[in-house]
Amino acid sequence: MEMKKSADWLSSFKEGEKVLLVNPSVQEVRYAWVKWNQPSDLLLLSSKLKSEQNCEVELLDLMLPNESGRVPLRDLGHMKRIRRRGEPPFEYKSRTYGHPLLEAKRTFNEVFQEWKPDHIVITTLTSYWFSTLTELIAFLRTILPGVKVSLMGAYPTLETSHASRARADVLVTDFIRFGNYTPDFGLYFQDRTRMLNGGRTIAFGGLKYTETDVANHLIQQVRVLKELNIREGVIFEGNLFRDQCSVLSEFLERMDKEDIRINLHGLCGLEIADAVGGIYHQMSKGGFRSFFLEHTLDSDSKQLNLDAYGRAYDELRKNPVRRLQSGDLAGFIMIGKPDDDLHRLFTQCFNLLELCGSIIPKPYTPDPFGERELYEQITSEGLEYLSPHVFPLAERNGITREQYLDLYKHTTFLNEKRMGNSFDFFDNRYSSVALKRSLGKKGGTV
Template identity: 25%
Template sequence: MIIEDYRIDEGKGKTALLVNPPVYDFAYSNTYNQPDGLLRVATLLKEKGYRTALIDFLSERKFGRIPEFPQDGTIFKGFSRKHYGMAYKEFEKRLAALSFYPDEILVTSIMTYWWESTRDTIRILRRFFPKSKILLGGIYPTLCPEHADANVGADVVVKGEIREASDSWTDVSLYDRTPSYAIINFSRGCPFSCAYCAQRTLNGVGMRYRNPIDIVNEIESKHTLGVNNFWVFSDNFLVGDIFPKVLNEIVTRGLRISLSAPKGMEPRLITHDLLRLMKKAGWKTINMAFESSNADFRQESWSRRHNTNSDFERAVRLSTEYGFKQEAGGIVGFVLFGAPEERFADVIETARYLHSEGIFIRPMPFTPVPTTAIFEKYRDYIESRRLKLEELNEKLYPFADLNGIPLEKYLGLHKWMFELNSELRKTNRVRLFGAEDLLDFQMKVPSFRLTACGCAV
């Protein structure tokens, strides 16, 4: 059953188990993967009177074989995925040791192409607790509710937010040990609608902001518990004046914390005043979307009209003036590649430009996200190739054939960008904060080099 606008009723005397499933992927090095949506729902459940417990597979940095998986996909051949996070055996032990039989089990699910680990987790939960009501929520069920309803075995598939929980604090007290970091959100939504981004489906139209004092209260309370690092994951939070308000409050209270936004900030909105304040408040690495130095392609194919190359150049110049390039954590520029109908030479040119400016590269291999404009535009292609949801993984470069670029070449390009980062690290010996993974390429790829003229071979 699919439900929208799901509400949580009073739950005095009731029990709820919250679960963040493992990840099945070809490589996974993410270190900031707290299920912040689920942890906000956890706070609401407590407020409603529920007794709660959490099992977060990703709180363990382990990996192993995927136990049971039909590798019958068309492009899985030659690649193997792993199970990242706590092993199922350990999960079963924890379920057996749970101090209550849960009335409700709430499972979150993030990337659409990770859906199989959600299904497998629910199978185990069902076996242990056949009488519990299992609810599934998060990004995957919001973007693909019918697929989730048909495939994962939850009793209720919740599409979209639980509005009452959206501005709640995350309940990090559910972890055995206080985590070293927390995810903090300032706002929801974005005024733009880039062709590859699913934010409209996730947040609706327009922006909503949290109260800045409540945000800093949450930061301070977590800091008192021992959390020192805060990651901002909100989409485009530089729009409006929430960000300077929060930073000012952090500075006024004298909180000694580190902050960063690994999902990026909009270069157009970076100013002198903001950078001065960011530095004072403990801001570290500057992550910015650049995507491609081909401005026409960026605007026409990706509807990204609100940012220009000169916005980015200006933001880099200003950030450098405030010491971010070499002291405060480095500057990172995102490069989107593998997108349909791109020119390989543009990607090379983009990466070369960033590197020559002393900017670390965050390679963002492209995957079409269900409900986005690009997904709809290429739906026929996706269907004609019979690409399943799990195959729409950016590491498989689903548009390599369409672009006439061999997969090996894309993989090599990805690796080359990491090599450029390692080279840069030798001169800019900064600690990349929340972007440490940019120095450690995880996949095995064929050898790759660039010719003197800059062509990839």
């Protein structure tokens, strides 16, 4: 097995090489935002390899939602156990999300008989989604013996030593800089890729900020989506409002000027503290249909930054360009942090409900770079313990997991998205069914 920095690894691709990109299944407690998840790094890599090495690229995306809009799940009764020093082991339910390999084996073989890849590249979105990788690699190496397998993404980068057990041929040990490359959305519509994915394809486009000339590149991405008849998009970017919203504003102006229409969804990166006046109005006019505001606190009081939320509220609810549907304005609330205070969280929930009409709990994961010590504390007890859905910092901060789950239930009660599937994690027990029924009466928000 080799470990390579991305620059060396990329230079090892040969001209015209046949590359199979794979987005693997994952094991998780729950898997939300299925419609919006997309292996952006693979789509960027596809653009880069096609452009620089003239590679033939195909994609196997095991996480594509099926017709019902859900990613299939299995191993429902699977229990994971975390052994903790000096404490009783902690068990939690974990499911496998993704399309089963054996079911589609015949299709894979049909494709591979006609088009055998020279190189398989598997990505990993997080540093703790690894348990399905060994299985996947064994499977691919058995049906495609002799084909080189590379593993890239967060897992081999952040957990290189652990990732060496996955038996890939190459581990890419840092993140790839894609410069001004944009995602290759068309990859999903290639004949072989469609066949590998059982005819499934994407219904939305995950747009990315490039290094320079961002607005122009965003416009290009939108044009590609329109050519592919994809009418929905989301911009995957840490902070959409960076640089006084200048980038976003320029992009929206161009959309308006060139009369390009697409439904955009602000699902991430709405760091409202950085928002400038009029930006929500401009976003709404430019095609944004939903606004999920990042959890934003006053640095001193640790209470919600009401000014920032208020600005969003004023522009979107009080003076709307178009009427927002129920659930299209929501506020994230970060839970599971080391300094969580239950009373404060509940208060923030009520405030968010008032300001946004909908609350989305977002479990917290420590930043592996900025909070290295905390990250390592958790991983020392097991890498999968990093999953924010098991609340790894619970109890250490005085809040039990049960209390976190109660908070979840509480937000569900409050949520306008009560009829949706996003929080359907109660396993259809009596309480869950009763809860859904009672909420289904549409009594309004509590």
